[in-house]
Amino acid sequence: MAATRRISNMFFKLVSSPNPVVSPARLIFHRGLASTLFVKGIAFATTQDRLVEAFSKFGQVEEAKIIMDRVKNRSKGYGYVTFAVEEDARKALIDMNGKLLDGRVVFVDMARTRRKVADSVPKARAPP
Structure with missing residues (x-):
């Protein structure tokens, strides 16, 4: 549960950043793989x-x-x-x-x- 919350918070930070274009590679890495x-x-x-x-x-x-x-x-x-x-x-x-x-x-x-x-x-x- 805590991991899911952490992942969703990271995703929200990435998407709401001043640069809205986020590469798929960055999204994969920010999931903590x-x-x-x-x-x-x-x-x-x-x-x-x-x-x-x-x-x-x-x-x-x-x-x-x-x-x-x-x-x-x-x-x-x-x-x-x-x-x-x-x-x-x-x-x-x-x-x-x-x-x-x-x-x-x-x-x-x-x-x-x-x-x-x-x-x-x-x-x-x-x-x-």
Whole structure:
């Protein structure tokens, strides 16, 4: 209840500010989500160290992970970057979205939290 009140107060402050145009990215960050970014469009040759290097100019990167295809033994083309501070993640989201990284355009978005499969999908039952 208190979290909902806090979120609605932040939203009201954003909307009623002198600058009425509020980007969706700012609204997402002001909801208090984690500081993990989802990055897609990563070149197959890009390493995790290169990803850290590219995003570290916005703040301290705690972790960068490129998801690998085990069969082909190469990148799947997307990954996650976790920042220590949410403000740094916001800057990286706004500045890196649509920019070139190792010759490819990368798209940056907030990482979604994982849903529990047991809660969202009903279990199939065999006939009696």
